Amino acid sequence: MTKQQKETVQALQWTGDALKILDQRRLPEHIVYDEYNDAAGVATAITSMRVRGAPAIGIAAAYGVVLSVRKHYAQSNHWRQKVVADIELLARSRPTAVNLFWALDQMKGTLGQQLTNPLAGILACAEKIHAEDIAANHKMGELGADLLAGAKGVLTHCNTGALATGGYGTALGVIRSAYRRQPLNVFADETRPWLQGTRLTAWELSQEGIPVTLIADSAAAWLMKTGAVDWVVVGADRITANGDVANKIGTYSLAVLAKEHGVKLMVVAPMSTIDWGINQGDQIKIEERNPRELLPDCYLEEDSGVSAWNPVFDVTPVELITAIVTERGVVLNPATGQGVRGLK
Numbered sequence: 001m002t003k004q005q006k007e008t009v010q011a012l013q014w015t016g017d018a019l020k021i022l023d024q025r026r027l028p029e030h031i032v033y034d035e036y037n038d039a040a041g042v043a044t045a046i047t048s049m050r051v052r053g054a055p056a057i058g059i060a061a062a063y064g065v066v067l068s069v070r071k072h073y074a075q076s077n078h079w080r081q082k083v084v085a086d087i088e089l090l091a092r093s094r095p096t097a098v099n100l101f102w103a104l105d106q107m108k109g110t111l112g113q114q115l116t117n118p119l120a121g122i123l124a125c126a127e128k129i130h131a132e133d134i135a136a137n138h139k140m141g142e143l144g145a146d147l148l149a150g151a152k153g154v155l156t157h158c159n160t161g162a163l164a165t166g167g168y169g170t171a172l173g174v175i176r177s178a179y180r181r182q183p184l185n186v187f188a189d190e191t192r193p194w195l196q197g198t199r200l201t202a203w204e205l206s207q208e209g210i211p212v213t214l215i216a217d218s219a220a221a222w223l224m225k226t227g228a229v230d231w232v233v234v235g236a237d238r239i240t241a242n243g244d245v246a247n248k249i250g251t252y253s254l255a256v257l258a259k260e261h262g263v264k265l266m267v268v269a270p271m272s273t274i275d276w277g278i279n280q281g282d283q284i285k286i287e288e289r290n291p292r293e294l295l296p297d298c299y300l301e302e303d304s305g306v307s308a309w310n311p312v313f314d315v316t317p318v319e320l321i322t323a324i325v326t327e328r329g330v331v332l333n334p335a336t337g338q339g340v341r342g343l344k
């Protein structure tokens with residue numbers, strides 16, 4: 001890792017015998033790292049969104065498997081079965097981000113090998129997943145910044161920065177790289193209901209010294225109408241082979257608005273976000289979270305008559321996407337070709 005790559009905010013830190021996770025529920029007011037010593041703790045950290053963002057979830061789960069091996073290897077002849085049970089627990093933590101399942105598959109592959117030192121082998125695998133994600137982000141940053149050449153303004157959604165990845169970020173990495181090259185007005189929407197835009201993206205950009213203007217989610221159409229943004233730049237939780245993209249709820253709305261206003265839409269995600277096993281977006285499981293994340297306390301009584309529907313991702317059809325940027329290359333107008341299949 002280069003010095004520059006180390007300098008961004010870090011969501012995850014491997015200490016040598018534990019995983020430190022920055023509690024993103026408490027940002028930006030409080031910067032608190034909690035230490036995790038077992039896979040169950042990591043699974044809870046993912047479910048409760050202490051760590052979130054597709055690549056970061058995958059990396060955290062990979063270290064969760066390392067913790068599981070550390071716990072069971074010396075203590076039981078049946079340690080592999082116990083680790084497999086922990087992998088299943090981690091896989092149940094959140095359903096939409098395919099990076100979680102991709103990372104667990106990598107760890108299972110290593111576990112299946114007859115290693116002389118399973119502990120060292122499994123840790124090396126997690127560290128490789130982590131390091132490769134950072135490298136991919138830097139590569140995507142440059143490729144995406146090429147597309148932004150000459151752009152005056154961009155709007156981003158949710159948080160796709162160092163907090164959501166191994167470091168640097170996907171869509172936010174592109175914005176970082178582009179900002180180094182040229183003046184760029186950066187707009188971030190709040191991203192209700194969890195406010196990843198307000199609490200995380202605005203904070204991360206301020207840490208980097210990149211000015212950002214927050215907007216209410218509902219101001220996006222009006223912002224586009226003013227001509228202030230040339231591109232919407234977002235990340236992804238799962239990209240299907242035809243190029244449909246599951247991402248934070250509200251991405252689809254932005255894509256529809258972008259089309260109406262002649263604004264381009266860039267999706268930035270590592271290859272680990274592509275689900276080759278699914279052809280199109282209607283096959284993606286969309287996580288629905290507790291309605292309490294939306295409902296004020298006064299509506300929590302059963303007889304209030306007020307309920308809430310809380311899907312936290314949506315699917316943007318490939319037809320609305322101008323470019324998909326991965327570390328392996330850029331697919332322009334993916335709907336006119338074979339989706340992302342050319343990257344395989």
Ligand code: MRU
Pocket residue numbers: 052053054055097157158159160161164165169170171196234235236237247248249312
């Ligand atoms: O619910 P979250 O905060 O985990 O959702 C995160 C997103 O939707 C991100 O856009 C996506 O994971 C890409 S992060 C590089």
